[in-house]
Amino acid sequence: MSKTNLLVDIGNSNISWKIGDCYSSVSIKDFQINAIPQHQISTIACVAHHELIQYFVNPTIIKPNPYKDLVFDYNLAQLGVDRFLGLVAGYDKYPERDFMLVDIGTFVTIDIVRNKRHIDGGITPGIYQLQACKTFIGKDSQRSWRLGTENMLRDYLEKRCEAFDGKILITGGSQKMLNIKQGEYHQNLVITGLEITNGK
Known part of the structure:
Protein backbone atom coordinates (compact mmCIF):
# COMPACT_ATOMS: atom_id res chain seq x y z
CA MET A 1 0.00 0.00 0.00
CA ILE A 62 14.95 16.99 -4.32
CA LYS A 63 18.19 18.17 -5.90
CA PRO A 64 18.97 18.61 -9.62
CA ASN A 65 20.33 15.44 -11.20
CA PRO A 66 20.91 14.24 -14.78
CA TYR A 67 17.55 13.61 -16.41
CA LYS A 68 17.11 11.19 -19.32
CA ASP A 69 19.09 12.42 -22.34
CA LEU A 70 18.69 16.14 -21.61
CA VAL A 71 22.08 17.90 -21.68
CA PHE A 72 22.25 20.77 -19.19
CA ASP A 73 24.02 24.05 -19.94
CA TYR A 74 24.61 24.54 -16.22
CA ASN A 75 26.52 23.08 -13.32
CA LEU A 76 23.69 21.05 -11.77
CA ALA A 77 25.01 21.80 -8.29
CA GLN A 78 24.24 25.48 -8.97
CA LEU A 79 20.98 25.10 -10.90
CA GLY A 80 17.93 26.02 -8.83
CA VAL A 81 15.71 23.03 -8.16
CA ASP A 82 12.71 25.06 -9.34
CA ARG A 83 14.31 25.59 -12.74
CA PHE A 84 15.40 21.94 -12.88
CA LEU A 85 11.90 20.61 -12.16
CA GLY A 86 10.34 23.03 -14.65
CA LEU A 87 12.72 21.68 -17.29
CA VAL A 88 11.82 18.12 -16.32
CA ALA A 89 8.13 18.98 -16.76
CA GLY A 90 8.73 20.60 -20.14
CA TYR A 91 10.99 17.84 -21.40
CA ASP A 92 8.56 15.15 -20.27
CA LYS A 93 5.79 16.84 -22.26
CA TYR A 94 7.87 17.76 -25.31
CA PRO A 95 10.81 15.33 -25.55
CA GLU A 96 11.17 15.85 -29.29
CA ARG A 97 10.36 19.59 -29.48
CA ASP A 98 12.28 22.77 -28.75
CA PHE A 99 10.71 24.73 -25.92
CA MET A 100 11.26 27.82 -23.80
CA LEU A 101 10.27 27.87 -20.15
CA VAL A 102 9.43 31.28 -18.67
CA ASP A 103 8.93 31.27 -14.90
CA ILE A 104 7.58 34.61 -13.65
CA GLY A 105 7.93 34.64 -9.89
CA THR A 106 10.02 36.53 -7.35
CA PHE A 107 12.69 36.21 -10.00
CA VAL A 108 12.04 35.71 -13.70
CA THR A 109 13.96 32.82 -15.23
CA ILE A 110 14.16 31.76 -18.84
CA ASP A 111 15.36 28.31 -19.84
CA ILE A 112 15.48 27.02 -23.40
CA VAL A 113 15.79 23.48 -24.71
CA ARG A 114 16.97 23.03 -28.31
CA ASN A 115 17.78 19.63 -29.75
CA LYS A 116 17.66 18.08 -26.26
CA ARG A 117 20.17 20.62 -24.97
CA HIS A 118 19.41 23.10 -22.20
CA ILE A 119 20.43 26.71 -22.85
CA ASP A 120 20.50 29.17 -19.94
CA GLY A 121 18.26 32.11 -20.84
CA GLY A 122 19.06 34.18 -17.77
CA ILE A 123 17.60 35.45 -14.49
CA THR A 124 16.08 38.88 -13.94
CA PRO A 125 14.33 40.51 -10.99
CA GLY A 126 10.59 39.89 -10.80
CA ILE A 127 8.09 42.71 -10.99
CA TYR A 128 7.86 43.29 -7.22
CA GLN A 129 11.63 43.40 -6.87
CA LEU A 130 11.87 45.92 -9.68
CA GLN A 131 9.17 48.09 -8.19
CA ALA A 132 10.68 47.97 -4.70
CA CYS A 133 14.10 49.20 -5.78
CA LYS A 134 12.88 52.82 -5.97
CA THR A 135 10.30 54.83 -4.05
CA PHE A 136 8.86 58.25 -4.81
CA ILE A 137 7.26 60.78 -2.51
CA GLY A 138 4.30 61.59 -4.75
CA LYS A 139 1.57 59.05 -5.49
CA ASP A 140 1.52 59.94 -9.18
CA SER A 141 5.25 59.34 -9.54
CA GLN A 142 5.00 56.07 -7.63
CA ARG A 143 2.12 54.94 -9.86
CA SER A 144 4.12 55.90 -12.94
CA TRP A 145 7.08 53.89 -11.65
CA ARG A 146 4.90 50.82 -11.17
CA LEU A 147 3.49 51.20 -14.67
CA GLY A 148 6.92 51.73 -16.22
CA THR A 149 8.57 48.75 -14.54
CA GLU A 150 5.67 46.47 -15.41
CA ASN A 151 5.74 47.60 -19.06
CA MET A 152 9.52 47.18 -19.20
CA LEU A 153 9.41 43.61 -17.90
CA ARG A 154 6.41 42.67 -20.04
CA ASP A 155 8.00 44.13 -23.20
CA TYR A 156 11.23 42.25 -22.53
CA LEU A 157 9.44 38.93 -22.04
CA GLU A 158 7.15 39.42 -25.03
CA LYS A 159 10.14 40.10 -27.28
CA ARG A 160 11.92 37.00 -26.03
CA CYS A 161 8.81 34.92 -26.69
CA GLU A 162 8.19 36.41 -30.13
CA ALA A 163 11.76 35.62 -31.17
CA PHE A 164 11.49 31.98 -30.16
CA ASP A 165 10.45 29.33 -32.66
CA GLY A 166 9.10 26.50 -30.53
CA LYS A 167 6.79 25.73 -27.64
CA ILE A 168 6.53 28.39 -24.94
CA LEU A 169 5.67 27.28 -21.41
CA ILE A 170 4.75 29.96 -18.89
CA THR A 171 4.48 29.43 -15.14
CA GLY A 172 5.01 31.28 -11.86
CA GLY A 173 2.97 33.40 -9.48
CA SER A 174 3.01 36.52 -11.67
CA GLN A 175 2.30 34.76 -14.97
CA LYS A 176 -0.92 36.72 -15.50
CA MET A 177 1.09 39.84 -16.33
CA LEU A 178 2.04 38.19 -19.62
CA ASN A 179 -0.44 37.53 -22.42
CA ILE A 180 1.30 35.39 -25.00
CA LYS A 181 -1.19 33.88 -27.44
CA GLN A 182 1.10 31.03 -28.41
CA GLY A 183 2.08 30.38 -24.79
CA GLU A 184 0.97 27.44 -22.68
CA TYR A 185 0.16 28.58 -19.15
CA HIS A 186 0.79 26.14 -16.31
CA GLN A 187 -0.25 26.50 -12.69
CA ASN A 188 2.99 25.20 -11.19
CA LEU A 189 5.59 23.34 -13.22
CA VAL A 190 7.70 22.70 -10.13
CA ILE A 191 4.90 20.54 -8.72
CA THR A 192 4.47 18.90 -12.14
CA GLY A 193 8.19 18.11 -12.15
CA LEU A 194 7.86 16.60 -8.67
CA GLU A 195 4.99 14.43 -9.90
CA ILE A 196 7.10 13.20 -12.82
CA THR A 197 10.22 12.45 -10.79
CA ASN A 198 8.08 10.61 -8.22
CA GLY A 199 6.07 8.66 -10.79
CA LYS A 200 2.94 10.47 -9.57
Whole structure:
Protein backbone atom coordinates (compact mmCIF):
# COMPACT_ATOMS: atom_id res chain seq x y z
CA MET A 1 0.00 0.00 0.00
CA SER A 2 1.52 3.31 -1.11
CA LYS A 3 2.04 6.06 1.42
CA THR A 4 0.33 9.43 1.09
CA ASN A 5 2.94 11.71 -0.47
CA LEU A 6 2.66 15.49 -0.18
CA LEU A 7 4.48 17.34 -2.99
CA VAL A 8 5.83 20.67 -1.76
CA ASP A 9 7.30 23.69 -3.56
CA ILE A 10 8.93 26.17 -1.15
CA GLY A 11 9.81 29.27 -3.14
CA ASN A 12 11.06 32.74 -2.35
CA SER A 13 7.60 34.24 -1.88
CA ASN A 14 5.10 31.37 -1.89
CA ILE A 15 4.73 27.86 -0.60
CA SER A 16 2.62 25.43 -2.62
CA TRP A 17 1.68 21.81 -2.22
CA LYS A 18 -0.33 19.10 -3.89
CA ILE A 19 -1.74 15.88 -2.54
CA GLY A 20 -3.83 13.77 -4.90
CA ASP A 21 -5.79 16.24 -7.02
CA CYS A 22 -5.82 18.98 -4.34
CA TYR A 23 -3.48 21.93 -4.95
CA SER A 24 -2.91 24.85 -2.59
CA SER A 25 -0.63 27.87 -2.64
CA VAL A 26 -0.10 30.63 -0.08
CA SER A 27 2.40 33.41 0.45
CA ILE A 28 5.19 32.63 2.88
CA LYS A 29 4.07 35.43 5.19
CA ASP A 30 0.55 33.93 5.40
CA PHE A 31 1.67 30.34 5.81
CA GLN A 32 0.24 28.50 8.82
CA ILE A 33 1.29 25.05 9.93
CA ASN A 34 -2.27 23.84 10.53
CA ALA A 35 -3.05 24.36 6.84
CA ILE A 36 -0.80 21.45 5.86
CA PRO A 37 -2.90 18.39 4.92
CA GLN A 38 -2.22 15.08 6.60
CA HIS A 39 0.46 13.05 4.87
CA GLN A 40 2.84 10.19 5.54
CA ILE A 41 5.80 11.34 3.45
CA SER A 42 6.71 14.53 1.65
CA THR A 43 8.77 15.33 -1.43
CA ILE A 44 10.11 18.86 -1.33
CA ALA A 45 11.63 21.35 -3.75
CA CYS A 46 13.09 24.19 -1.70
CA VAL A 47 14.91 27.29 -2.97
CA ALA A 48 14.45 29.44 0.16
CA HIS A 49 13.01 29.37 3.70
CA HIS A 50 14.61 26.02 4.47
CA GLU A 51 13.38 26.28 8.04
CA LEU A 52 9.90 25.34 6.82
CA ILE A 53 11.00 21.83 5.90
CA GLN A 54 10.71 20.80 9.54
CA TYR A 55 6.90 21.00 9.37
CA PHE A 56 6.59 18.23 6.77
CA VAL A 57 6.59 14.51 7.54
CA ASN A 58 9.46 12.27 6.39
CA PRO A 59 10.79 14.80 3.86
CA THR A 60 12.80 13.90 0.79
CA ILE A 61 14.60 16.98 -0.53
CA ILE A 62 14.95 16.99 -4.32
CA LYS A 63 18.19 18.17 -5.90
CA PRO A 64 18.97 18.61 -9.62
CA ASN A 65 20.33 15.44 -11.20
CA PRO A 66 20.91 14.24 -14.78
CA TYR A 67 17.55 13.61 -16.41
CA LYS A 68 17.11 11.19 -19.32
CA ASP A 69 19.09 12.42 -22.34
CA LEU A 70 18.69 16.14 -21.61
CA VAL A 71 22.08 17.90 -21.68
CA PHE A 72 22.25 20.77 -19.19
CA ASP A 73 24.02 24.05 -19.94
CA TYR A 74 24.61 24.54 -16.22
CA ASN A 75 26.52 23.08 -13.32
CA LEU A 76 23.69 21.05 -11.77
CA ALA A 77 25.01 21.80 -8.29
CA GLN A 78 24.24 25.48 -8.97
CA LEU A 79 20.98 25.10 -10.90
CA GLY A 80 17.93 26.02 -8.83
CA VAL A 81 15.71 23.03 -8.16
CA ASP A 82 12.71 25.06 -9.34
CA ARG A 83 14.31 25.59 -12.74
CA PHE A 84 15.40 21.94 -12.88
CA LEU A 85 11.90 20.61 -12.16
CA GLY A 86 10.34 23.03 -14.65
CA LEU A 87 12.72 21.68 -17.29
CA VAL A 88 11.82 18.12 -16.32
CA ALA A 89 8.13 18.98 -16.76
CA GLY A 90 8.73 20.60 -20.14
CA TYR A 91 10.99 17.84 -21.40
CA ASP A 92 8.56 15.15 -20.27
CA LYS A 93 5.79 16.84 -22.26
CA TYR A 94 7.87 17.76 -25.31
CA PRO A 95 10.81 15.33 -25.55
CA GLU A 96 11.17 15.85 -29.29
CA ARG A 97 10.36 19.59 -29.48
CA ASP A 98 12.28 22.77 -28.75
CA PHE A 99 10.71 24.73 -25.92
CA MET A 100 11.26 27.82 -23.80
CA LEU A 101 10.27 27.87 -20.15
CA VAL A 102 9.43 31.28 -18.67
CA ASP A 103 8.93 31.27 -14.90
CA ILE A 104 7.58 34.61 -13.65
CA GLY A 105 7.93 34.64 -9.89
CA THR A 106 10.02 36.53 -7.35
CA PHE A 107 12.69 36.21 -10.00
CA VAL A 108 12.04 35.71 -13.70
CA THR A 109 13.96 32.82 -15.23
CA ILE A 110 14.16 31.76 -18.84
CA ASP A 111 15.36 28.31 -19.84
CA ILE A 112 15.48 27.02 -23.40
CA VAL A 113 15.79 23.48 -24.71
CA ARG A 114 16.97 23.03 -28.31
CA ASN A 115 17.78 19.63 -29.75
CA LYS A 116 17.66 18.08 -26.26
CA ARG A 117 20.17 20.62 -24.97
CA HIS A 118 19.41 23.10 -22.20
CA ILE A 119 20.43 26.71 -22.85
CA ASP A 120 20.50 29.17 -19.94
CA GLY A 121 18.26 32.11 -20.84
CA GLY A 122 19.06 34.18 -17.77
CA ILE A 123 17.60 35.45 -14.49
CA THR A 124 16.08 38.88 -13.94
CA PRO A 125 14.33 40.51 -10.99
CA GLY A 126 10.59 39.89 -10.80
CA ILE A 127 8.09 42.71 -10.99
CA TYR A 128 7.86 43.29 -7.22
CA GLN A 129 11.63 43.40 -6.87
CA LEU A 130 11.87 45.92 -9.68
CA GLN A 131 9.17 48.09 -8.19
CA ALA A 132 10.68 47.97 -4.70
CA CYS A 133 14.10 49.20 -5.78
CA LYS A 134 12.88 52.82 -5.97
CA THR A 135 10.30 54.83 -4.05
CA PHE A 136 8.86 58.25 -4.81
CA ILE A 137 7.26 60.78 -2.51
CA GLY A 138 4.30 61.59 -4.75
CA LYS A 139 1.57 59.05 -5.49
CA ASP A 140 1.52 59.94 -9.18
CA SER A 141 5.25 59.34 -9.54
CA GLN A 142 5.00 56.07 -7.63
CA ARG A 143 2.12 54.94 -9.86
CA SER A 144 4.12 55.90 -12.94
CA TRP A 145 7.08 53.89 -11.65
CA ARG A 146 4.90 50.82 -11.17
CA LEU A 147 3.49 51.20 -14.67
CA GLY A 148 6.92 51.73 -16.22
CA THR A 149 8.57 48.75 -14.54
CA GLU A 150 5.67 46.47 -15.41
CA ASN A 151 5.74 47.60 -19.06
CA MET A 152 9.52 47.18 -19.20
CA LEU A 153 9.41 43.61 -17.90
CA ARG A 154 6.41 42.67 -20.04
CA ASP A 155 8.00 44.13 -23.20
CA TYR A 156 11.23 42.25 -22.53
CA LEU A 157 9.44 38.93 -22.04
CA GLU A 158 7.15 39.42 -25.03
CA LYS A 159 10.14 40.10 -27.28
CA ARG A 160 11.92 37.00 -26.03
CA CYS A 161 8.81 34.92 -26.69
CA GLU A 162 8.19 36.41 -30.13
CA ALA A 163 11.76 35.62 -31.17
CA PHE A 164 11.49 31.98 -30.16
CA ASP A 165 10.45 29.33 -32.66
CA GLY A 166 9.10 26.50 -30.53
CA LYS A 167 6.79 25.73 -27.64
CA ILE A 168 6.53 28.39 -24.94
CA LEU A 169 5.67 27.28 -21.41
CA ILE A 170 4.75 29.96 -18.89
CA THR A 171 4.48 29.43 -15.14
CA GLY A 172 5.01 31.28 -11.86
CA GLY A 173 2.97 33.40 -9.48
CA SER A 174 3.01 36.52 -11.67
CA GLN A 175 2.30 34.76 -14.97
CA LYS A 176 -0.92 36.72 -15.50
CA MET A 177 1.09 39.84 -16.33
CA LEU A 178 2.04 38.19 -19.62
CA ASN A 179 -0.44 37.53 -22.42
CA ILE A 180 1.30 35.39 -25.00
CA LYS A 181 -1.19 33.88 -27.44
CA GLN A 182 1.10 31.03 -28.41
CA GLY A 183 2.08 30.38 -24.79
CA GLU A 184 0.97 27.44 -22.68
CA TYR A 185 0.16 28.58 -19.15
CA HIS A 186 0.79 26.14 -16.31
CA GLN A 187 -0.25 26.50 -12.69
CA ASN A 188 2.99 25.20 -11.19
CA LEU A 189 5.59 23.34 -13.22
CA VAL A 190 7.70 22.70 -10.13
CA ILE A 191 4.90 20.54 -8.72
CA THR A 192 4.47 18.90 -12.14
CA GLY A 193 8.19 18.11 -12.15
CA LEU A 194 7.86 16.60 -8.67
CA GLU A 195 4.99 14.43 -9.90
CA ILE A 196 7.10 13.20 -12.82
CA THR A 197 10.22 12.45 -10.79
CA ASN A 198 8.08 10.61 -8.22
CA GLY A 199 6.07 8.66 -10.79
CA LYS A 200 2.94 10.47 -9.57
